[in-house]
Amino acid sequence: MKRNLNLLYFSATDTTAKVIKSIAKGFNEDAKEYNITLPENRIKSLNFKKNDIVIIEVPVYAGRVPGFLSEYFSAKIHGNNTYAVFIVVYGNRAYDDALLELKDIFEGNSFIGVAGGAFIGEHSYTEKIAAGRPNEGDLDIAYKFGWDISKKINSIDIFSKRLKVKGNYPYRKGMVYEPVMIDTDENCINCGICSMHCPMGAINKTDNKSIDIFKCIRCCSCIKRCPVNAKDINYDLHKIFLKEFINTYSAVRLEPELFIV
Numbered sequence: 001m002k003r004n005l006n007l008l009y010f011s012a013t014d015t016t017a018k019v020i021k022s023i024a025k026g027f028n029e030d031a032k033e034y035n036i037t038l039p040e041n042r043i044k045s046l047n048f049k050k051n052d053i054v055i056i057e058v059p060v061y062a063g064r065v066p067g068f069l070s071e072y073f074s075a076k077i078h079g080n081n082t083y084a085v086f087i088v089v090y091g092n093r094a095y096d097d098a099l100l101e102l103k104d105i106f107e108g109n110s111f112i113g114v115a116g117g118a119f120i121g122e123h124s125y126t127e128k129i130a131a132g133r134p135n136e137g138d139l140d141i142a143y144k145f146g147w148d149i150s151k152k153i154n155s156i157d158i159f160s161k162r163l164k165v166k167g168n169y170p171y172r173k174g175m176v177y178e179p180v181m182i183d184t185d186e187n188c189i190n191c192g193i194c195s196m197h198c199p200m201g202a203i204n205k206t207d208n209k210s211i212d213i214f215k216c217i218r219c220c221s222c223i224k225r226c227p228v229n230a231k232d233i234n235y236d237l238h239k240i241f242l243k244e245f246i247n248t249y250s251a252v253r254l255e256p257e258l259f260i261v
């Protein structure tokens with residue numbers, strides 16, 4: 001049966017987007033893209049069919065699928081015995097239970113998992129952890145993984161197997177959002193890049209210094225994209241945490257982990 005390849009992904013600082021595109025290249029087929037990073041792209045429900053295959057990819061936040069995405073997926077994305085590939089991208093600390101949670105959410109919505117993977121991306125908080133990742137080697141692994149999955153989907157033994165991925169129950173406690181201000185300094189030129197890319201629509205489009213702290217998920221898109229480095233998280237506890245975090249995780253090198261039925 002001819003299958004239609006679909007890519008469904010959220011990527012605030014673009015690392016996740018790179019991995020999913022390399023996996024898709026390995027399939028060597030045209031793919032329909034659903035980039036759900038911006039809020040206006042998470043309004044409609046999507047119903048996938050039996051002859052679709054969907055690669056679903058999210059970044060890891062506090063060892064979990066970002067909370068607003070798990071709610072969105074459960075409410076608005078439905079399958080019909082649709083084959084799915086689950087991918088998480090994490091910042092070199094750990095992916096904990098995020099991959100298992102992603103699989104559980106989608107298998108609960110009538111998708112059938114055929115493969116899963118955890119890749120490493122430069123940490124949203126700092127370029128000192130996993131700098132430049134996914135790098136060429138990671139993307140090569142992603143490409144070959146896509147190729148292997150596409151072959152597997154056409155093989156007969158897929159019907160009798162169930163996908164297993166790493167993770168534990170109960171899931172790790174996820175993000176607890178204290179309302180924290182992203183600071184904007186006087187260098188801000190109100191260019192609109194941050195507000196245009198904000199996944200939560202939290203930055204005022206006419207006054208880019210004004211951020212709704214109750215909407216902000218601290219994905220760091222605005223900080224990383226700012227052309228004049230006007231945005232940062234400046235409060236003391238965060239600075240102390242980040243220093244220790246860099247000490248612990250900058251020298252570690254983790255590699256992608258792949259699972260297939």
Ligand SMILES: Cc1cc2nc3c(=O)[nH]c(=O)nc-3n(C[C@H](O)[C@H](O)[C@H](O)COP(=O)(O)O)c2cc1C
Pocket residue numbers: 010011012013014015016017059060061062063064089090091092093094095120121122123124125175217218219220
């Ligand atoms: C709020 C938040 C929480 C995060 N939690 C984790 C984590 O638990 N483990 C980890 O290794 N990386 C964590 N990261 C890092 C991201 O998972 C990683 O940088 C990822 O590549 C970002 O994907 P993106 O570029 O597609 O936004 C976190 C990042 C943010 C913004």
